[in-house]
Amino acid sequence: MPDTKAGQEPSGAQKMFGEFPPGLVHFTDDVLFGEVWKRSDLGAKERSLITVAALTAGGNTDQLVFHLGYARQNGLIKTELIEAITHLAFYCGWPKAMAAMAVAKQVFSSG
Structure with missing residues (x-):
């Protein structure tokens, strides 16, 4: 370690x-x-957006808790992340986007 x-x-x-x-x-x-x-x-902001998209598309919401906050630290704003998840609904599926948005709501409400 x-x-x-x-x-x-x-x-x-x-x-x-x-x-x-x-x-x-x-x-x-x-x-x-x-x-x-x-x-x-690639800059950290772009890497964060790609990571959030990949985690959303894969349905990996446990990892989104950290990466949504990290994306904010890397310069993405809440509205950009919400829009990205909304856009992903059409490409990775409604249920995955809904699950990701529930995590985003939780993360953005607490911080």
Whole structure:
């Protein structure tokens, strides 16, 4: 498991899993968020919009809780994310968009 540096908050993966799956925590922290998200050919805002779209299309609403908030940190505004999910209803299915919108409502109401 990646070591948490002195005074540094544990990552989300570390908080979720602890030392249970050290490989998955490493790949999440060091590869996905440490390398993939930092590649320069797309900005964080674009990566967040793509990620929200992929999670919505796949019906992965558990992951949307984090990624909708992360998208806001990366510069997307609430209305853009709501519009993206609405648009996705026509391409990935109404039930998936409705489930994603329920998560968005919860996330945006609490923060």
